C-alpha cells in the first residue's frame with residue numbers, strides 16, 4: 001500500500017518535471033514573495049511603459065486553477081477581449097461601479113496567494129469621469145496590486161483609489177482579503193476595477209516599474225458563477 005503510494009508520487013513528480021522542461025513552468029516556490037518581501041512598494045508618479053500582453057485560451061500545460069471569490073461588485077462589466085497568441089485588445093475584465101451613492105467599493109483577493117507587486121503613488125482627477133492625471137502612471141494600470149497564486153499564475157487588481165492600498169509585498173492572502181478600494185487611477189474613464197488573470201515565467205521585481213504578464217486569460221473562465 002505504502003509502496004504504491006510512493007510510486008504514484010514519483011510518477012507525478014516526473015510528469016511535473018517533464019512539463020516544466022516542455023512549457024517552462026516556473027521552478028520556484030509559491031512562498032517566494034513571503035520570503036523576499038522587501039522592497040515592499042514601487043511608488044512614484046513617473047509615467048511608465050509596458051508591452052501589451054498576449055492573450056491565451058489556457059495556461060501552459062492546461063494547468064488547472066479556479067477563483068474562490070469574485071474580486072468586487074459592479075453596476076456593469078466589460079469583458080476580456082483577445083485572440084490567443086496575439087496582443088489582447090482588452091487584457092482583463094472590468095468591474096465598473098459608477099454609483100456615487102456607494103463611496104467605497106472594496107476590491108478583494110480572488111484566491112489564496114501572496115502579494116507579489118504593489119504600485120502606489122498614482123493620482124486621479126476625479127472618481128467618475130475621464131482621468132486626466134498621469135494616465136500612463138503605473139503603465140496605465142494606475143495604483144495596482146499583483147497576487148501570486150503559485151505555478152506561474154497571477155492576478156492583477158488595477159486602477160485602485162489613491163491611499164486605499166494596504167497590501168504589502170509578501171503579505172499572504174486568502175480569498176476575500178481586501179487588496180484596496182476601486183478607483184479611477186491610470187488609464188481609466190470612471191471608477192472601475194480592471195482585473196487580470198495572467199501567467200508569468202519569472203518573478204515580478206517589486207522595486208521596478210510595472211511588469212506585463214507573458215500571457216493573459218479571460219478571468220471569467222475561472223469563476224464558478226457566470227457574471
Ligand SMILES: [Zn+2]
Nearest residue numbers: 092093094194
Ligand atoms: Zn479593463
